[in-house]
Amino acid sequence: MSYSSQEFVIPLLKLKSIPHLPESFKVTQKHxxxxxxxxxxxxxxxxxxxxxxxxxxxxxxxxxxxPGMIGSxxxxxxxxxxxxxxxxxxxxxxxxxxxxxxxKKRDWLVGICLGMLLAGTILGLYGVASHWxxxxxxxxxxxxxxxELSLPTFLAGAMFIVLINTLLEEYVWRWFVFRKCAAWQxxxxxxxxxxxxxxxxxxxxxxxxxxxxRVVLLGSLAVFAAGMIWSRCYQVYRSIWIGYISxxxxxxxxxxxxxxxxxxxxxx
Numbered sequence: 001m002s003y004s005s006q007e008f009v010i011p012l013l014k015l016k017s018i019p020h021l022p023e024s025f026k027v028t029q030k031h032x033x034x035x036x037x038x039x040x041x042x043x044x045x046x047x048x049x050x051x052x053x054x055x056x057x058x059x060x061x062x063x064x065x066x067p068g069m070i071g072s073x074x075x076x077x078x079x080x081x082x083x084x085x086x087x088x089x090x091x092x093x094x095x096x097x098x099x100x101x102x103x104k105k106r107d108w109l110v111g112i113c114l115g116m117l118l119a120g121t122i123l124g125l126y127g128v129a130s131h132w133x134x135x136x137x138x139x140x141x142x143x144x145x146x147x148e149l150s151l152p153t154f155l156a157g158a159m160f161i162v163l164i165n166t167l168l169e170e171y172v173w174r175w176f177v178f179r180k181c182a183a184w185q186x187x188x189x190x191x192x193x194x195x196x197x198x199x200x201x202x203x204x205x206x207x208x209x210x211x212x213x214r215v216v217l218l219g220s221l222a223v224f225a226a227g228m229i230w231s232r233c234y235q236v237y238r239s240i241w242i243g244y245i246s247x248x249x250x251x252x253x254x255x256x257x258x259x260x261x262x263x264x265x266x267x268x
Contacts, residue, residue: 055081061204064207115249122250129218138262176229
């Protein structure tokens, strides 16, 4: 909202009876003028979100639109940027020390229970929606993107996804992005916003490998719901361990689905 100076001009005679004037009044020869107060925006709150949140989506778009060396190079660069900037920002801009706290018994208990619930939900959704999926099309898309997969190669990739990639996602999306969202828009808005950022690149990834819009929509909604749950866990417990443990179990269910899509009814 903008204001003209006339709206803040008060004749001097009307102010003689006021014993104390606020500091926000500016004295001129003829008038006391009230200066509009502009809200200040701390770049430390929104700039890291702008720098980190889109990186994964840009990397996935590069893989989708620019297959080959160029797309892969952009994807790697975006990944390195996204995973290194949170540490750099925390240490050099926020000037906060890093602390490592090992998982507690509570973290294991809640994480395993939540993870089993999420894994069961994923497998149940796959059972309901599997008839929407064209196996031949999915396998052709995977081969065109990553080449022919052997079972040992798939298992190695699955272990990386479950144990390493899951930890990296919790570090980026909950430890850093959610905390910045919570400092900017606290409460449920922060949870929803961080979950939306987390979901964005998964939408592109799902659209890359599935040609049925129902699968993409259902998968995206599931990712968004999981992102909200993990952000809420971080908000309550202030630890990534519950999110990591439950996320790892959910990822194990996802790679089980991937194994079924790629290797079922196929001679290895």
